[in-house]
Amino acid sequence: MSVIENDTLQARLRELAEAAGVPGASLAVFADGRLRTATHGVLNVETGVEVTPESVFRIASITKVYTATAIMRLVDAGRLDLDAPVVELLPELRLADADVTARVTARHLLTHTSGISGDVMAEGGRGDDALERFVAACADVGQDVPLGTVVSYSNTGFSLLSRMIEKLTGSVWDVAMRELLFEPLGLRRTVVLPEDALRFRVSYGHDGEPGEPPSLYPVWSHDRAMAGGGSIIASAEDVIAFARLILDGGVAPDGTRLLSEAALAEMLRPQVAVAEHWLTGDHWGLGWQLHRWSGQDVWWHDGTLDGQYSWLRIVPERGVAIALLTNGGRVIDFANALYGELLDELCGIAIDPWPQPRDGAVEPIAAELTGVYERHGVRTTVGERDGAPHATVELIEPLRSKMGHVEPIDVPIRPSDAGPEVYVGQLPQAGDTWLPMVFFELRGERYVQFGARASRKVG
Amino acid sequence: MSFERERWRQRLEQLRREHGVPAASLAVLVDDEVHTLADGLLNVETGVAATADARFQIGSTTKVYTATAIMRLVEAGRLDLDAPLIEALPELRVADREVTARVTARHLLTHTSGIAGDVFTDTGRGDDAVARYVEACATLGQDVPFEATFSYCNTGFVILGRVVERLAGAPFEAALEASVLGPLGLRETVARPEEVLRGRWACGHLPGPDGPTPAPIALLPRSSAPAGGAVWASARDVVAFARLFLDAGRARDGSAVLAPATVAEMLRPQVPVAERWSSGDFRGLGWQLDDRGGRRVFQHGGATIGQRAFLEVVPDRRVAVALLTNGGGARALAAALHGELLADLCQLEAPAVPAPDPAAQAAPDDPVVGVYERYGSRTEIAWRDGALAGTDRLVEPLASQLPGVGPVAFELRRSDAGGATYVARDEGEQEWRPLVLFEAGGERYLHTGGRAQRKLA
Numbered sequence: 018m019s020v021i022e023n024d025t026l027q028a029r030l031r032e033l034a035e036a037a038g039v040p041g042a043s044l045a046v047f048a049d050g051r052l053r054t055a056t057h058g059v060l061n062v063e064t065g066v067e068v069t070p071e072s073v074f075r076i077a078s079i080t081k082v083y084t085a086t087a088i089m090r091l092v093d094a095g096r097l098d099l100d101a102p103v104v105e106l107l108p109e110l111r112l113a114d115a116d117v118t119a120r121v122t123a124r125h126l127l128t129h130t131s132g133i134s135g136d137v138m139a140e141g142g143r144g145d146d147a148l149e150r151f152v153a154a155c156a157d158v159g160q161d162v163p164l165g166t167v168v169s170y171s172n173t174g175f176s177l178l179s180r181m182i183e184k185l186t187g188s189v190w191d192v193a194m195r196e197l198l199f200e201p202l203g204l205r206r207t208v209v210l211p212e213d214a215l216r217f218r219v220s221y222g223h224d225g226e227p228g229e230p231p232s233l234y235p236v237w238s239h240d241r242a243m244a245g246g247g248s249i250i251a252s253a254e255d256v257i258a259f260a261r262l263i264l265d266g267g268v269a270p271d272g273t274r275l276l277s278e279a280a281l282a283e284m285l286r287p288q289v290a291v292a293e294h295w296l297t298g299d300h301w302g303l304g305w306q307l308h309r310w311s312g313q314d315v316w317w318h319d320g321t322l323d324g325q326y327s328w329l330r331i332v333p334e335r336g337v338a339i340a341l342l343t344n345g346g347r348v349i350d351f352a353n354a355l356y357g358e359l360l361d362e363l364c365g366i367a368i369d370p371w372p373q374p375r376d377g378a379v380e381p382i383a384a385e386l387t388g389v390y391e392r393h394g395v396r397t398t399v400g401e402r403d404g405a406p407h408a409t410v411e412l413i414e415p416l417r418s419k420m421g422h423v424e425p426i427d428v429p430i431r432p433s434d435a436g437p438e439v440y441v442g443q444l445p446q447a448g449d450t451w452l453p454m455v456f457f458e459l460r461g462e463r464y465v466q467f468g469a470r471a472s473r474k475v476g
Numbered sequence: 477m478s479f480e481r482e483r484w485r486q487r488l489e490q491l492r493r494e495h496g497v498p499a500a501s502l503a504v505l506v507d508d509e510v511h512t513l514a515d516g517l518l519n520v521e522t523g524v525a526a527t528a529d530a531r532f533q534i535g536s537t538t539k540v541y542t543a544t545a546i547m548r549l550v551e552a553g554r555l556d557l558d559a560p561l562i563e564a565l566p567e568l569r570v571a572d573r574e575v576t577a578r579v580t581a582r583h584l585l586t587h588t589s590g591i592a593g594d595v596f597t598d599t600g601r602g603d604d605a606v607a608r609y610v611e612a613c614a615t616l617g618q619d620v621p622f623e624a625t626f627s628y629c630n631t632g633f634v635i636l637g638r639v640v641e642r643l644a645g646a647p648f649e650a651a652l653e654a655s656v657l658g659p660l661g662l663r664e665t666v667a668r669p670e671e672v673l674r675g676r677w678a679c680g681h682l683p684g685p686d687g688p689t690p691a692p693i694a695l696l697p698r699s700s701a702p703a704g705g706a707v708w709a710s711a712r713d714v715v716a717f718a719r720l721f722l723d724a725g726r727a728r729d730g731s732a733v734l735a736p737a738t739v740a741e742m743l744r745p746q747v748p749v750a751e752r753w754s755s756g757d758f759r760g761l762g763w764q765l766d767d768r769g770g771r772r773v774f775q776h777g778g779a780t781i782g783q784r785a786f787l788e789v790v791p792d793r794r795v796a797v798a799l800l801t802n803g804g805g806a807r808a809l810a811a812a813l814h815g816e817l818l819a820d821l822c823q824l825e826a827p828a829v830p831a832p833d834p835a836a837q838a839a840p841d842d843p844v845v846g847v848y849e850r851y852g853s854r855t856e857i858a859w860r861d862g863a864l865a866g867t868d869r870l871v872e873p874l875a876s877q878l879p880g881v882g883p884v885a886f887e888l889r890r891s892d893a894g895g896a897t898y899v900a901r902d903e904g905e906q907e908w909r910p911l912v913l914f915e916a917g918g919e920r921y922l923h924t925g926g927r928a929q930r931k932l933a
Binding site for chain 1: 519521522524527529600601602603604605668669670671672673674675676677679690692694695698
């Protein structure tokens with residue numbers, strides 16, 4: 018019995034979701050030219066409203082590949098040069114680093130190589146001027162890493178790209194997206210503003226202490242300046258409809274060409290290699306994370322926001338797309354297991370296993386790796402505690418005073434089975450899962466990459 | 477006097493079906509106990525069922541919440557009800573300079589400023605939405621002369637909302653939370669769309685070819701928040717709010733949210749209303765006050781895009797009824813259900829609604845014949861083909877702002893309520909609506925649906 022037979026798909030989703038304590042999930046799988054869906058659980062543990070295939074979730078950072086697609090439509094139209102300085106279009110742009118202000122391009126932003134700190138607190142508000150206000154507030158935003166060096170995941174970059182879309186179209190970002198993508202693709206359950214989701218069944222995020230039943234996430238944060246970095250709310254079926262634009266070579270279901278073949282190829286061309294490639298893919302394209310597994314390309318993006326988690330996987334050679342949307346639980350194990358099985362079954366792809374702690378006695382961390390690493394507003398101190406490798410992650414200025422008091426996070430770390438530069442660390446919210454932590458050198462500087470962000474060694 | 481739950485459950489379901497209302501949520505306070513019933517679908521497309529905790533838009537019922545926030549500022553000594561409002565809100569401007577200089581919070585709370593009332597300028601969804609709305613009032617004219625008469629005024633409540641914002645130093649929604657929703661412990665009342673998503677909520681429905689259809693737009697512009705655009709609540713939270721006015725201003729936890737004298741002032745008849753069937757016999761501060769054979773009922777209702785809310789309170793029996801609905805024949809459902817509930821629980825008869833008087837002889841020189849105007853809107857009544865008839869139409873400046881709104885013709889009859897009470901039936905409608913012709917300050921006015929229009933010549 019194939020896992021993608023509807024009954025089996027449904028049963029397998031439920032089994033894995035229950036095992037991982039996932040409150041609700043919606044899965045859509047496109048393969049052999051056919052869409053299959055399965056759902057599990059509830060949208061909200063308090064209301065008990067059940068997930069249906071039409072239910073919408075926050076797809077969070079998967080939004081970034083939609084934004085990249087909209088940008089490429091504008092490139093196709095000759096309205097934007099990927100390699101021109103952003104400041105030509107946004108002359109008001111001022112970043113902490115004047116050289117970065119002058120030189121950063123859309124390509125840097127799309128490939129997360131601008132180095133511009135990615136996790137500034139967006140404070141654009143609710144109005145149509147949110148992105149304009151966001152750009153005006155960027156003057157104290159510094160660098161995680163130098164411009165054009167390595168990938169360091171940057172939400173800020175996608176807010177800047179969103180403002181560029183506004184400038185080029187003359188419309189507020191969400192309206193521009195509707196016109197550039199949602200409507201041409203016939204996406205009927207893809208919206209941006211919370212009030213526009215009120216027509217649908219809507220998933221709410223959950224969290225909770227390990228071992229406790231999930232509870233509602235404290236807030237549904239809403240700042241419109243997040244825009245193209247993560248604000249789309251959509252059904253799994255609609256995410257597949259978007260993915261099909263990519264599978265179908267840039268052509269919409271009604272036959273309209275929305276993206277040129279050249280633009281599509283450019284988006285999906287490996288543009289920059291990634292040191293920590295388990296969470297994020299070996300390379301970044303434009304917006305897309307690019308992986309090669311079992312000799313096949315897999316294009317993807319994930320999303321995480323306020324207790325909702327989502328995954329999009331495309332295997333172009335097989336014409337396969339998988340969209341998995343969830344609202345809490347031990348999601349990493351759940352998703353790895355579920356899309357792992359699907360990729361195996363549908364494409365014969367075996368996912369490279371994530372690095373695991375090396376067997377044997379706990380070894381000390383190499384002396385040259387210990388020390389202080391920083392990115393904008395965040396300090397990671399790598400050393401030892403109780404005879405074992407350990408990192409402490411804490412906020413520093415300018416984020417510290419913006420975010421209020423946040424306790425430093427203790428991260429036990431271990432050497433891994435994936436090589437001497439690859440360690441693994443445990444974040445409190447990730448349960449038993451070990452996440453890869455990669456140390457590397459570039460142009461005489463040392464970096465650590467953990468959770469898709471890079472930090473430079475400063476002491 | 478007790479609440480027969482099973483009887484009312486059946487009656488709610490029956491009436492809801494009869495009137496094609498997708499969902500109805502009812503909360504009844506009686507014997508100091510709140511009973512809740514919910515029936516139907518919150519959204520006919522998603523199929524999510526109504527429950528007692530589901531949030532509906534309460535529309536203009538919000539005005540009493542805004543009034544409460546204003547009265548808390550008055551109690552705190554930060555606002556004088558009878559001082560020119562421009563002292564608290566120096567940026568306030570309307571077209572008439574004298575109104576700008578003299579209008580007070582009391583005028584706005586009692587709908588007697590005469591300022592054009594049906595203005596829903598969309599100033600975006602930013603935190604400056606209410607402030608920008610008030611800025612845009614600088615060229616706004618009058619529906620009726622200042623202080624002349626009660627004429628329902630949404631604009632006035634947005635201006636009051638701006639006063640609340642300015643004195644609280646926060647956007648209206650946050651100020652309302654801090655001054656009213658929080659102190660009253662109204663945990664099923666929210667004012668931002670992303671907070672609505674945390675529970676169950678009703679979707680408004682509009683008439684469609686196959687029955688009620690989910691409205692394409694959920695919210696009124698944010699600028700209308702203080703007048704009725706923002707607040708969502710469960711029916712039992714609406715009753716919990718109303719209880720403040722039965723408990724002399726004390727919240728359920730015993731804390732004083734309003735002083736007893738403030739509650740009394742809000743419920744004191746401050747201005748008479750000519751056409752009382754739609755708007756009550758009097759207006760208090762925010763509240764609509766009805767005189768039912770010497771007994772007092774206070775109430776407010778509200779409508780948004782496909783949602784309607786109804787709240788009635790009978791203080792002598794300490795009974796409150798809140799009904800929240802999301803489309804279909806909600807008004808007829810509410811009239812029937814509230815009527816039966818108040819008859820049963822309070823021995824209170826619903827007032828007779830005027831109907832055409834078959835015996836009355838109209839004539840070509842009937843005093844109602846003439847032309848009436850308020851801001852952007854004109855009613856012409858004439859003698860045609862042996863009967864009274866009229867037309868409502870938009871005129872400038874609204875006509876060009878609302879190009880899709882065409883004229884509405886109506887039949888007009890003298891009514892069995894006598895005096896200068898008429899009834900009109902708009903083309904395509906079944907129901908007759910009352911109109912009252914009256915004089916104030918040497919001018920003649922026609923009053924219907926809460927709005928007054930002045931007779932021209």
